[in-house]
Amino acid sequence: xxxxxxxxxxxxxxxxxxxxxxxxxxxxxxxxxxxxxxxxxxxxxxxxxxxxxxxxxxxxxxxxxxxxxxxxxxxxxxxxxxxxxxxxxxxxxxxxxxxxxxxxxxxxxxxxxxxxxxxxxxxxxxxxxxxxxxxxxxxxxxxxxxxxxxxxxxxxxxxxxxxxxxxxxxxxxxxxxxxxxxxxxxxxxxxxxxxxxxxxxxxxxxxxxxxxxxxxxxxxxxxxxxxxxxxxxxxxxxxxxxxxxxxxxxxxxxxxxxxxxxxxxxxxxxxxxxxxxxxxxxxxxxxxxxxxxxxxxxxxxxxxxxxxxxxxxxxxxxxxxx
Amino acid sequence: xxxxxxxxxxxxxxxxxxxxxxxxxxxxxxxxxxxxxxxxxxxxxxxxxxxxxxxxxxxxxxxxxxxxxxxxxxxxxxxxxxxxxxxxxxxxxxxxxxxxxxxxxxxxxxxxxxxxxxxxxxxxxxxxxxxxxxxxxxxxxxxxxxxxxxxxxxxxxxxxxxxxxxxxxxxxxxxxxxxxxxxxxxxxxxxxxxxxxxxxxxxxxxxxxxxxxxxxxxxxxxxxxxxxxxxxxxxxxxxxxxxxxxxxxxxxxxxxxxxxxxxxxxxxxxxxxxxxxxxxxxxxxxxxxxxxxxxxxxxxxx
Amino acid sequence: xxxxxxxxxxxxxxxxxxxxxxxxxxxxxxxxxxxxxxxxxxxxxxxxxxxxxxxxxxxxxxxxxxxxxxxxxxxxxxxxxxxxxxxxxxxxxxxxxxxxxxxxxxxxxxxxxxxxxxxxxxxxxxxxxxxxxxxxxxxxxxxxxxxxxxxxxxxxxxxxxxxxxxxxxxxxxxxxxxxxxxxxxxxxxxxxxxxxxxxxxxxxxxxxxxxxxxxxxxxxxxxxxxxxxxxxxxxxxxxxxxxxxxx
Numbered sequence: 036x037x038x039x040x041x042x043x044x045x046x047x048x049x050x051x052x053x054x055x056x057x058x059x060x061x062x063x064x065x066x067x068x069x070x071x072x073x074x075x076x077x078x079x080x081x082x083x084x085x086x087x088x089x090x091x092x093x094x095x096x097x098x099x100x101x102x103x104x105x106x107x108x109x110x111x112x113x114x115x116x117x118x119x120x121x122x123x124x125x126x127x128x129x130x131x132x133x134x135x136x137x138x139x140x141x142x143x144x145x146x147x148x149x150x151x152x153x154x155x156x157x158x159x160x161x162x163x164x165x166x167x168x169x170x171x172x173x174x175x176x177x178x179x180x181x182x183x184x185x186x187x188x189x190x191x192x193x194x195x196x197x198x199x200x201x202x203x204x205x206x207x208x209x210x211x212x213x214x215x216x217x218x219x220x221x222x223x224x225x226x227x228x229x230x231x232x233x234x235x236x237x238x239x240x241x242x243x244x245x246x247x248x249x250x251x252x253x254x255x256x257x258x259x260x261x262x263x264x265x266x267x268x269x270x271x272x273x274x275x276x277x278x279x280x281x282x283x284x285x286x287x288x289x290x291x292x293x294x295x296x297x298x299x300x301x302x303x304x305x306x307x308x309x310x311x312x313x314x315x316x317x318x319x320x321x322x323x324x325x326x327x328x329x330x331x332x333x334x335x336x337x338x339x340x341x342x343x344x345x346x347x348x349x350x351x352x353x354x355x356x357x
Numbered sequence: 358x359x360x361x362x363x364x365x366x367x368x369x370x371x372x373x374x375x376x377x378x379x380x381x382x383x384x385x386x387x388x389x390x391x392x393x394x395x396x397x398x399x400x401x402x403x404x405x406x407x408x409x410x411x412x413x414x415x416x417x418x419x420x421x422x423x424x425x426x427x428x429x430x431x432x433x434x435x436x437x438x439x440x441x442x443x444x445x446x447x448x449x450x451x452x453x454x455x456x457x458x459x460x461x462x463x464x465x466x467x468x469x470x471x472x473x474x475x476x477x478x479x480x481x482x483x484x485x486x487x488x489x490x491x492x493x494x495x496x497x498x499x500x501x502x503x504x505x506x507x508x509x510x511x512x513x514x515x516x517x518x519x520x521x522x523x524x525x526x527x528x529x530x531x532x533x534x535x536x537x538x539x540x541x542x543x544x545x546x547x548x549x550x551x552x553x554x555x556x557x558x559x560x561x562x563x564x565x566x567x568x569x570x571x572x573x574x575x576x577x578x579x580x581x582x583x584x585x586x587x588x589x590x591x592x593x594x595x596x597x598x599x600x601x602x603x604x605x606x607x608x609x610x611x612x613x614x615x616x617x618x619x620x621x622x623x624x625x626x627x628x629x630x631x632x633x634x635x636x637x638x639x640x641x642x643x644x645x646x647x648x649x650x651x652x653x654x655x656x657x658x659x
Numbered sequence: 660x661x662x663x664x665x666x667x668x669x670x671x672x673x674x675x676x677x678x679x680x681x682x683x684x685x686x687x688x689x690x691x692x693x694x695x696x697x698x699x700x701x702x703x704x705x706x707x708x709x710x711x712x713x714x715x716x717x718x719x720x721x722x723x724x725x726x727x728x729x730x731x732x733x734x735x736x737x738x739x740x741x742x743x744x745x746x747x748x749x750x751x752x753x754x755x756x757x758x759x760x761x762x763x764x765x766x767x768x769x770x771x772x773x774x775x776x777x778x779x780x781x782x783x784x785x786x787x788x789x790x791x792x793x794x795x796x797x798x799x800x801x802x803x804x805x806x807x808x809x810x811x812x813x814x815x816x817x818x819x820x821x822x823x824x825x826x827x828x829x830x831x832x833x834x835x836x837x838x839x840x841x842x843x844x845x846x847x848x849x850x851x852x853x854x855x856x857x858x859x860x861x862x863x864x865x866x867x868x869x870x871x872x873x874x875x876x877x878x879x880x881x882x883x884x885x886x887x888x889x890x891x892x893x894x895x896x897x898x899x900x901x902x903x904x905x906x
Binding site: 211212214215218219220221222223225226228229230232233234235236237238239240241247251 | 699700701720721722725726730731733737738739740741742746749750751753754756758759760763764765766770773774777813814816817
Binding site for chain 1: 400447448451452453454457458459461462463465466467468469470472473474476477584585588591592595626627629630633634636637640641644
């Protein structure tokens with residue numbers, strides 16, 4: 036059984052809950068909760084992507100498009116039409132789901148490089164639309180005046196409050212996704228990854244499953260996009276470009292594609308690299324990302340989650356030799 | 358009334374000519390894709406970076422360092438070829454368990470590294486190259502033709518002829534074709550498959566460089582042009598049929614023409630989107646391409 | 660059945676009666692696996708009708724055919740290497756249960772209950788094929804003979820009416836072949852109809868009720884074992900292709 040242990044989840048949850056208190060006391064990391072919000076937002080996207088790529092074995096290089104759809108639908112409906120932000124978030128997810136079906140049904144019949152290119156092309160087309168439809172989206176200058184989130188009068192208007200909101204979503208999605216992985220559905224996905232021919236022969240509707248996972252990943256990316264928009268109260272198309280889709284790929288590869296924890300680990304590492312640790316590289320952090328991705332794919336194909344197994348392997352060899 | 362009719366037809370002709378020119382560039386990128394694909398079954402996402410480097414290195418050698426075109430051109434090709442070979446050595450060969458996904462990721466990683474280094478060296482501004490034989494436009498049936506267009510189409514023809522001779526007449530070329538058909542059998546017969554792979558990257562890089570050098574006098578070149586060129590080149594590949602050289606040319610020319618008409622007639626801002634929509638259309642409706650066959654595409658390894 | 664100009668199968672007509680074991684034999688390249696692929700829906704025939712329990716199925720997709728009650732194993736053993744032995748069989752149970760994506764994510768009680776049932780059923784099948792002790796091992800780690808049994812077990816989990824076995828004895832030694840033969844007999848006793856492609860003549864003669872012989876895509880003989888053994892066309896087909904001498 037693909038047993039995903041509960042204890043690490045509980046420990047991690049405790050860490051997340053306690054962290055803002057800790058960071059208040061240590062000046063150097065006082066801005067970390069803000070970073071953790073981004074880590075959480077990215078985790079929502081990577082969890083969906085991990086299910087799609089790591090478990091179901093598909094590829095998507097266009098997730099930035101769904102991230103952007105969530106952000107722009109939320110932004111446009113709230114800023115221009117004044118609708119309730121929570122409602123708009125849901126609308127965003129519905130729009131993303133519909134687009135995912137329209138794009139996914141023909142695309143997921145493709146394999147390998149063709150699928151990668153199809154999702155890549157899709158992502159760029161959506162990016163171009165964000166830039167060109169100036170009347171709706173404000174074009175390259177972006178959209179401002181996006182409201183924040185509040186519930187029954189309680190406004191999520193501080194970093195800490197938003198932090199808990201985002202991580203509440205992340206944990207809910209994380210647990211939900213783990214449940215899916217350990218269920219009959221998750222088994223079917225892993226079967227599809229291993230052998231589509233055998234899966235069909237066992238009665239699994241391969242196309243439908245692929246589309247369902249793709250839609251799920253789109254919905255999560257859209258949720259992340261809405262949360263992003265409501266946090267910064269400003270969005271512009273450059274956030275949702277091809278490079279962001281590639282960054283997501285780096286997060287998954289670095290964290291570990293075949294393990295759902297890899298999604299969160301990767302999101303964390305890249306967020307901190309991106310906002311904190313690579314700052315002195317300025318714009319040239321791109322080169323570092325490329326190098327990291329290359330090193331991971333050559334030397335650490337299982338990602339960071341694979342490191343304990345590597346140590347176990349070395350240890351076992353030493354024990355049997357020594 | 359008759360005046361306007363002639364003008365519109367002239368416009369169409371203009372779009373056609375521009376389209377064929379740009380299409381030739383896409384065809385060159387597509388040929389580069391096919392060469393690597395035929396030998397390795399890898400789609401090199403960094404293909405567009407060779408084009409970008411071709412343009413920018415030429416700018417450095419000819420404009421900055423002042424070398425004459427006759428010298429700078431081959432030198433640029435050599436340098437970019439070396440980059441291509443480095444890509445194989447550093448990004449492809451070290452991978453221990455190559456799979457479709459890891460190879461895609463490796464070439465993507467390589468492309469962003471190359472792009473980053475290009476940004477470091479040349480900055481973000483676009484650069485220009487003097488046209489090889491001047492910029493006096495030739496007027497033909499009301500359309501304006503830049504002399505550089507002939508260079509681009511001319512080089513495409515030269516490349517096609519040289520490649521055909523290479524693959525059909527030379528021993529190395531035939532060895533490469535053998536690798537493409539059946540790498541296991543090829544290595545059993547003593548062909549060094551690894552060296553053939555290296556050679557395929559070298560050739561693709563060289564052709565990409567020529568594409569970049571020849572297109573820069575017309576559309577300038579900047580550090581981040583690589584991605585779109587690669588995707589459009591891939592569109593040409595799919596349109597024409599993966600692995601097919603005549604397909605690459607046909608696909609490139611058709612793609613360039615559609616893009617040119619689309620940009621001219623409808624809305625320039627969406628210019629790039631046209632090529633992408635054609636790519637999606639080809640992938641969704643006829644992934645084996647216009648000149649490929651469905652059975653063959655089903656039996657390819659991925 | 661034509662593949663882009665190549666006729667893989669020509670004018671094949673045959674019946675499989677319920678509850679029997681029918682073998683399809685013939686030299687390599689005769690079209691046997693192609694026939695299987697058509698029956699199980701891997702690809703549709705360019706011409707012709709496949710009827711299952713009276714119903715034409717040649718236009719259905721593979722997973723729909725599996726749901727109707729036809730299951731199969733593969734010549735190349737398509738096990739799910741990324742899962743355990745038990746999980747492989749549990750995937751076989753997939754089509755006889757129902758759960759939605761959302762219900763799985765929320766771990767609703769009926770989902771948990773179904774999971775228990777699937778697990779139990781899969782263990783039953785593992786006992787039936789003799790792999791119960793290895794349930795938690797990775798499917799890839801099993802030796803060839805056991806992998807074949809696992810693949811049959813997985814196919815059985817779909818509760819098939821017709822089981823198509825593609826070369827179940829290929830590559831097996833004496834003991835393993837014995838096990839495979841008795842397993843197929845046990846399957847027949849359960850009332851499941853078996854259609855198999857096989858090269859091992861001993862196995863074919865031992866367990867089949869009827870045999871059909873293909874050569875170059877055409878049916879050259881059909882009938883009971885003794886008739887086939889003495890059929891001159893069959894003998895010629897086998898002697899003609901020098902590598903098939905396993906009687």
